Amino acid sequence: MATLKKVAGMLTIYGDSTSGNCLKVKWTAERLAIPYTWIDVNIMNGESRTPDFLAMNPAGQVPTAVLDDGRALAQSNAIICYLAEGSPLIPADAYQRARMLEWMFWEQYSHEPYVAVARFQMMHLGKPLAEIEPRIIERGKAALAQMEAALSDRDFLVDGALTLADIALVAYTRMAADGGFALGDYPAVETWVERIEAALPIRDPR
Amino acid sequence: MATLKKVAGMLTIYGDSTSGNCLKVKWTAERLAIPYTWIDVNIMNGESRTPDFLAMNPAGQVPTAVLDDGRALAQSNAIICYLAEGSPLIPADAYQRARMLEWMFWEQYSHEPYVAVARFQMMHLGKPLAEIEPRIIERGKAALAQMEAALSDRDFLVDGALTLADIALVAYTRMAADGGFALGDYPAVETWVERIEAALPIRDPR
Numbered sequence: 001m002a003t004l005k006k007v008a009g010m011l012t013i014y015g016d017s018t019s020g021n022c023l024k025v026k027w028t029a030e031r032l033a034i035p036y037t038w039i040d041v042n043i044m045n046g047e048s049r050t051p052d053f054l055a056m057n058p059a060g061q062v063p064t065a066v067l068d069d070g071r072a073l074a075q076s077n078a079i080i081c082y083l084a085e086g087s088p089l090i091p092a093d094a095y096q097r098a099r100m101l102e103w104m105f106w107e108q109y110s111h112e113p114y115v116a117v118a119r120f121q122m123m124h125l126g127k128p129l130a131e132i133e134p135r136i137i138e139r140g141k142a143a144l145a146q147m148e149a150a151l152s153d154r155d156f157l158v159d160g161a162l163t164l165a166d167i168a169l170v171a172y173t174r175m176a177a178d179g180g181f182a183l184g185d186y187p188a189v190e191t192w193v194e195r196i197e198a199a200l201p202i203r204d205p206r
Numbered sequence: 207m208a209t210l211k212k213v214a215g216m217l218t219i220y221g222d223s224t225s226g227n228c229l230k231v232k233w234t235a236e237r238l239a240i241p242y243t244w245i246d247v248n249i250m251n252g253e254s255r256t257p258d259f260l261a262m263n264p265a266g267q268v269p270t271a272v273l274d275d276g277r278a279l280a281q282s283n284a285i286i287c288y289l290a291e292g293s294p295l296i297p298a299d300a301y302q303r304a305r306m307l308e309w310m311f312w313e314q315y316s317h318e319p320y321v322a323v324a325r326f327q328m329m330h331l332g333k334p335l336a337e338i339e340p341r342i343i344e345r346g347k348a349a350l351a352q353m354e355a356a357l358s359d360r361d362f363l364v365d366g367a368l369t370l371a372d373i374a375l376v377a378y379t380r381m382a383a384d385g386g387f388a389l390g391d392y393p394a395v396e397t398w399v400e401r402i403e404a405a406l407p408i409r410d411p412r
Contacts, residue, residue: 058355059312075315099287104284109319
C-alpha cells in the first residue's frame, strides 16, 4: 500500500482488487459516477493490521471507505447502501427494499462464507479442492441452488430491476469456479451473472 | 409448530424463542408497539423444512415474518429494518444509518458465527466447551473485544441513541455465557447489555 493518505474531498476505497467484497464498492461507485481513489491493501502481508489502518477500521478488514468528509465506513454492504442512497439501485418501495437487504444479509451469512471462502482457500492458501472442508462445498452448492431457484423466473434478484442485491451477490458468484463450483450446473445463475456483468458493466477479470 | 396459518392482517413471526435472531424481531415489534402473532418453530425436528415453510422461505431459516399483507420476509436484520422504517430505531442521518448497517452486517459475519454458534453447539448439540473448535472461541473473543473497545466511550453502538444495531448485537451477546464466553472480561459490553435490556425492555431469560 503506497500510502494511507486520502485525496481530500474524494471517496477513498481501501481494497484488494481480487476481493469480491472490495469490488462491490468499486462497481457501485462507477455505476453511480462517484469519483473515487482506490488504494490497494494487501491483507496477506498485514497491511490491514497497521495502527493507521486499525484507526480507520478496528476490524482490520477491507473494503474500508473514507468518505469525502473524512469519515470512515466499513462492511462492503453497508458502504454500498450509503453510496447508493436515493439512487435506482435501492428500490423505492419499502418491501422491495427489505427484500434487497434480505439478499444482502443472506449473502454475508449463507453465501460468502462458503463460495468465497472455498475460493480463498484454493487461490490464496493453495489448498487443492479435495482438501476443502466438505461442509464448505455443500453449503456453497446449497447457496447457488437457492439462487438458481430464485432466478428461474426473473432477470434480477429483486423487483425487476438491478439493485444492490445483484451487485452484492454477483461479486463472488461470478468467481465461483475459483472455489471449485461449476456455474454450468446453475444455468439461470450463469445467465444472470452475464446479465449483471453487462449491466454494470463489470470489466474486471473473473 | 401448531399451524402455519397466520392471523389475517397481523404480522406473524415464525421463530424459536431460544434463538437470538428470532428474539430481535420480537423485541423490535414490541418496542414499536406492532401487534404480532408468534408461531413457535422447532428447527431441530425439521419444522422449518416442510414444503409449507419452504414456500415462505426457501432458505428454511427462522425467523421468517409474514407481513400484514401476506408477503413473507426472511433474515432477522432485514425484517427489523423493515419494521423500524421511519422510527427512531433507525438514525435519520445517512452516515449514522450506514454505521448502523455496518454493525448489523458485522454481526452476521463476525459475531453470530462464533458467539452464537459456540452457544448452539453447547446447548443444542451438547458439546462440552473443550470440544468447541478453537477458531470459533478465538473469533468470538475477538468480536467481544471489538465491541468492548467501541463501547468504552459511548452508551449505544451508534449515534448516542438506541438503534437496530444495539438490538441486533445484544441478541447473542447477552447469552454469550452459554457459549463459554465470560462477559465479565468485557465490562463495557456487560454494562451495555444491561442498558439495552432495560431500554427495550427485554424480559426473556438469558
